[in-house]
Amino acid sequence: MTREPVDYGDEIPFISVLDENGDIDDDLMPDLGPEVVLKGYRTMLKARRFDERRLKLQRSGRIGTFAPVVGQEASQIGTISTLRKDDWFVPSYRETAAGFWRGLDPADILVFDAGYNEGISIPDDARDLPNAVPVGTQMLQAAGIAHAGRLRGEDAIAMTYFGDGATSQGDFHEALNFAAVYSAPVVFVCQNNQYAISVPREKQTASKTLAQKAVANGLPAVQVDGNDLFAAYTAARDAVKRAREDGQPGMIECVTYRIEMHTTADDPTRYREDDEVEAWRERDPLDRLGDYLRDRDALDDGKLEKMEKEIEAEIADAWERAEARIEELEGTDPMFAHIYAEPTQELERQRKAMARRAPQEVHAGEDSEAEEDAENGKDEDQVEGDGEKDDG
Amino acid sequence: MAELTMVEAINLALHQEMARDETVLVLGEDVGVDGGIFRVTRDLIEEYGEARVMDTPLAESGILGFSIGMAMNGMKPVPEMQFSGFAYLGFHQLESHASRMRWRSQGRFSVPMTVRMPYGGGVRALEHHSESREIFYTHMPGMKLVIPSGPRNARALLLAAIRDPDPVVFFEPKASYRAFREEVPDDEEVMELGRARTAREGGDITLVAWGAMLPRTMEAAERLSEEGIEADVIDLLTLSPLDYETVVDSVARTGRCVVVHEAPLSYGPAGEIVARVNEGCFLSLEAPVARVAGPDVHMPYFAREQLYLPDSDRILDACRRTLDF
Ligand SMILES: Cc1ncc(C[n+]2csc(CCOP(=O)(O)OP(=O)(O)O)c2C)c(N)n1
Numbered sequence: 001m002t003r004e005p006v007d008y009g010d011e012i013p014f015i016s017v018l019d020e021n022g023d024i025d026d027d028l029m030p031d032l033g034p035e036v037v038l039k040g041y042r043t044m045l046k047a048r049r050f051d052e053r054r055l056k057l058q059r060s061g062r063i064g065t066f067a068p069v070v071g072q073e074a075s076q077i078g079t080i081s082t083l084r085k086d087d088w089f090v091p092s093y094r095e096t097a098a099g100f101w102r103g104l105d106p107a108d109i110l111v112f113d114a115g116y117n118e119g120i121s122i123p124d125d126a127r128d129l130p131n132a133v134p135v136g137t138q139m140l141q142a143a144g145i146a147h148a149g150r151l152r153g154e155d156a157i158a159m160t161y162f163g164d165g166a167t168s169q170g171d172f173h174e175a176l177n178f179a180a181v182y183s184a185p186v187v188f189v190c191q192n193n194q195y196a197i198s199v200p201r202e203k204q205t206a207s208k209t210l211a212q213k214a215v216a217n218g219l220p221a222v223q224v225d226g227n228d229l230f231a232a233y234t235a236a237r238d239a240v241k242r243a244r245e246d247g248q249p250g251m252i253e254c255v256t257y258r259i260e261m262h263t264t265a266d267d268p269t270r271y272r273e274d275d276e277v278e279a280w281r282e283r284d285p286l287d288r289l290g291d292y293l294r295d296r297d298a299l300d301d302g303k304l305e306k307m308e309k310e311i312e313a314e315i316a317d318a319w320e321r322a323e324a325r326i327e328e329l330e331g332t333d334p335m336f337a338h339i340y341a342e343p344t345q346e347l348e349r350q351r352k353a354m355a356r357r358a359p360q361e362v363h364a365g366e367d368s369e370a371e372e373d374a375e376n377g378k379d380e381d382q383v384e385g386d387g388e389k390d391d392g
Numbered sequence: 393m394a395e396l397t398m399v400e401a402i403n404l405a406l407h408q409e410m411a412r413d414e415t416v417l418v419l420g421e422d423v424g425v426d427g428g429i430f431r432v433t434r435d436l437i438e439e440y441g442e443a444r445v446m447d448t449p450l451a452e453s454g455i456l457g458f459s460i461g462m463a464m465n466g467m468k469p470v471p472e473m474q475f476s477g478f479a480y481l482g483f484h485q486l487e488s489h490a491s492r493m494r495w496r497s498q499g500r501f502s503v504p505m506t507v508r509m510p511y512g513g514g515v516r517a518l519e520h521h522s523e524s525r526e527i528f529y530t531h532m533p534g535m536k537l538v539i540p541s542g543p544r545n546a547r548a549l550l551l552a553a554i555r556d557p558d559p560v561v562f563f564e565p566k567a568s569y570r571a572f573r574e575e576v577p578d579d580e581e582v583m584e585l586g587r588a589r590t591a592r593e594g595g596d597i598t599l600v601a602w603g604a605m606l607p608r609t610m611e612a613a614e615r616l617s618e619e620g621i622e623a624d625v626i627d628l629l630t631l632s633p634l635d636y637e638t639v640v641d642s643v644a645r646t647g648r649c650v651v652v653h654e655a656p657l658s659y660g661p662a663g664e665i666v667a668r669v670n671e672g673c674f675l676s677l678e679a680p681v682a683r684v685a686g687p688d689v690h691m692p693y694f695a696r697e698q699l700y701l702p703d704s705d706r707i708l709d710a711c712r713r714t715l716d717f
Contacts, residue, residue, distance in 0.1 A: 064516050064694055093518075115516065115695030133520045134478055135450055165450035169481065196450045198426035204449050271425045332699045335692045346658065350687040354699070357706070 009215040014223045017230035020283055022291030030234050034298050040081060040101075040229055041289050041299070044073035046311045047097035048286060050106055051260070053315050054113065058264045063113035067094040068260035071227070072191050074285030075254035076161070077101055078224075078232025079189045082240045083159055086127060088149075090142035090160035093131040094191070098161065102128050106315060110322035116329050117337075127156070135196075136162060136169030139188060143179040143249070146186035150247060157185040157243040159236075165196025167210050176217040176251065185243035187236065188214070188251040191226065193258035198271040214251035226254030227285040257283070331355060395573040401543035402432050402508075402564065405550040406470065408580060410440050413468065416554060419446035420455055420472030429474060430510060430569055452482035456507065460490050463505040468554055476511035476563065477520035483528070490559040491534035506553040506560045512604050512654055513701055514567030516694040523691045524603075524655040529561045530632040530664070536560040536585055537632040541606040543574040545629060548583040556585060565603035572607070588635040590642070594622025597648040597711055600639055600665055602628040605652045605702060612707035621715065631661060639665060640672030647678035648714045654701050657685035679717030682710040 017028045047069050057063045069076065072094065080089065080098040089095075089102050096109065103126070112119025120130045132138035142160035149156045166172055167190060179186050190210050194201045207213055214221035220242070224231040232254055239250035257280035261268045268277075293299035336343065336351040343351070396404065410416045418433055418440075424447035427434035437445040448455050452473060459469035473479040479486075486507070489496075493503045513522035529537040538553050538560055540546035546564070553560040591606065592613055601609035606627050613623040624642045628635065643649045649669055651662035662683040669681050684702045692700055 065518055112693070115693045115697075117693050131519075133518055134481065137481075168449035168451040168454065170451065170453050171481070196421070197429065198422045198424075199447050199450070203447055265429070270427070326695075329695070332696065335687065335689050335696055335700060339689050344688075347688055350657070350689075354687060357709075 009218070010220060012209050012211045012215075012221055012223055014225075015231040015235055016225035016228055017234060018228045018288055018292055020288060022288060022295055024230065024292065028230070028234060030230055030237060032230075032233065034296070036081070037229075037289070038293065038298055040077045041286070041293060042307055042311070043100050044077055044097055044229075044286050044289065045307065046314065047073050047076075047100055049308075049311050050096060050100075050109075050315055053319070054110075055260075055264065057110070057113075057319070063110060064115050065263050065265050066113050067263045068258075069094055069096045071257045071259035071280065071285070072193055072254075073097045074229040074289065075189070075191050075226035075232050075256050078229040079159065079187070079236040079252065079254070081233060082236040084156070086154075086156045087240075088127045088129070088142065088145050088156065088158035090129045090138050090145065090158055091131055092135070092138060092162050092166070093133055094163070095131075095161050099128070102126070104128065106318035107321040107325070110319060111325055111329075114322065114326055116326065116334075118325070118329060118334065136166040136171040138162070139166070139175035140171050140178065142188075143175045143182075143184045143186050146179065146243070146249070147182050147184035150183070150185060155244050157187065157240060159187045159189060159240075161189045161191060163196060164190065164192040164194065164201050164204055164210055165199065166190070167207075167213055168204055173213070173217070176214055176219055176249070179249035180218040183247035184249055185247050186249045187239045187243055188219075188249065189236070190251065190253045191256055192253050193256050195258060195262065195268075195272070197262045197266060200271075209253060211251055211253035219249050219251050221251040221253065223253040223255060226256030227283045227288060229285065229289050256285075259284075393575050393577050396543045396547075396576045397570045397573055398540070398543045398546050398564070399430055399432050399569045401547040401574075401576050402550055403434055403436075404576065405547040405554075406433065406436060407439070409551055409554050410436065410444065413554075414444075415466060416468045416470060417444050417446065417462065418470050418472070419448050419459065421448060421450055421474050423447060423472050428472065430566065432508070432564075433472065452478055452480075453485055454482075456482035456485035456490070459505050459507075460485060460493065460503050463503045463559075464493065464501045469505045470554060471505065471507050473507060473509035475517075475521045476509040476525065477523055479507070479509055486529070486535065486559070486561070487532055491532045494558070495534060502557050503559045504557050506550070506556070506562050508550075508562045508564060510566035510569070511563045512565050512567055513691055513697045514604060516697070519693065522694070522697060524653070524686070526563060526631050526653075526655060526661050527659065530634075530661065532632075534558065535632065536630065537563065538585060538630050539563040539565065539603045540629065541565070541568065541591075541603055541627050542572070544576050544581070545583060545589065545627075547576050548581040549585065549629060551580065551582045552585050555582070560585070563603065567604040568607070583629070586630045586633040586635055588638040589627045589629055590624065590638070591627040592623065592625040594624045595646055596621045596623060597650065597715060598624045598626060598639065598642040598646045599650050599652065599707070599711070600626045600628065601652040602631065603654075605654055608702065608704050609652050609707055611704040612711065615704060615708055616711060621711075623711070634664065634668070636665065636668035636672065640669060643669050643681075644673040644676045647676050649677075649681040650684060650707065650710045650714055651681065652684045652702055652707055654686050656688045657683060658688050660685050679714045682714050684710045
């Protein structure tokens, strides 16, 4: 008979490299070339300016609801920058900065934000998944992706993103469990931004850390200062190495803060104090990295101004391209695209019937198809109105 | 009497029922301090406290399974799914347990809970926020599915749902949440579940609709009326159990019927209604029953959602086809 402590796994380490004054811990500092750091800074800045522009577009009714990334840029860039191009990026819906690092075109994002499915056209060589809106669901897919890659002899890994709220979902726990049981090379990146819409971190879970939720599943986990690019990078680099070389999944909890609203449909003043937001603004990841770069003469007012101008131009160009594309996106046909590999007969019938009544002009080619369809007769066109009538 | 929106009317029902019955609890994501993302649960936490208005962890299966447990043990939980498109993460709790606990326990346990969820398109929302999947719940024995169409019946039906001894899924058509106001009596008004309502009387054709499709169907009926054709419009209000008798009685008189829904056409709720009409008054039919529905595609992103949703033009076309048959 006995009663004694059981060693259940590692403690949760916390990593912070770059402090609020822009000073670093030399021992922990990752070996990153200045160009990489500057590129990281530039991507963070671009994500922020992009959100500012999107907010204006949203407020003027040009685009719909979106989830701002402001405040979380360092967690995203620090982690995503440890991936290779052939690794997988499995986002939730707030990963704009990480998406930019992966090469996502801001014009695509804007077309998507304007309510068109066409904005999610993922190039064949990109291993980037579309946004997952249902919270927590994508993590299991990331684990499956990682496992399949291993089965096929690749050494590519998967990195997936989610919030603090997502760690309450069953899917989160199931994903960690599957990944550990099958040694799937996946890195779980939790952006603990302190809120799930209005629900604060303390009411979400009684766990002391979110990282420790990995321990029960047998995954190594670490907590980092999420507003510190170098800390996020260091943790991710180690996790990616373990995943790639040993097939060991891992979890990183980035302790950060969502400065803006949850989405543009949300009013955070209902549940947050201004003081709290201000305190976190003091820890702005962009300022912090900017100070670091300035101290090392990698950035100055002139360079920053140039960078700002370039980014402004890039974003303006993206909106112009998005607007031009949106003008072309007419009719009801696109609703029927990509439902099956081959459209079913019934879908074709419905597509033609709808095209006939769409307010836009139907293209000549389709018109004759529509006629043919009408002649072929008795399609009781319940979706559209009357399939037997030919208004062509 | 006050002129209320549907959001305010549902909020009123919750206030009234929580005051009347202290076993009633509200729980879900953001329902407390935030008052729900549509503000349906506004001010409840101030009045009834955190024990009865629970901001839960983000876990639909958790919310529903927890509610089932509470319901079996003396409480009347009213869980909120933030959007019907997220209820699937808790779907198995409804299908495998809530709907069959009475049967599984041979009558020993019941699950008196009311799962509220906004559903349907028309508010320019993100993916998974706009679909219309009534059929998932109507096809579940032991479960009831209620869908109000306006502020007044929303209040009266929600009170009935909360008092019902069986589990109820209460679909709230979010396009109608703030679209119009209606007089809602201050006094309690409780409607019977499982009863359809005749929203408009006419002898030429029967139109069947519910939720956010009702206003569009009424618009089509008014347009028909301008041409001298009078439609009987039936607002189902409860899809399960289905009051098909009211539909059949009407069609027996008019001989013509059009069913309107925003769910995809194939295997949609209209299929069941058409079958009931065939069984109930086949010989009275002057024309095949027509369906106006969404196409069999995923709800498109919001730029095209109005193209997807049936509108009064499409409803009118189907009526003409039926009338001209
Ligand atoms: C399964 C599911 N339930 C509810 C929602 C509605 N919702 C969207 S985001 C959100 C909060 C998510 O919080 P968290 O996981 O912390 O991520 P964050 O948005 O803070 O990045 C909720 C409740 C959803 N999208 N999916």
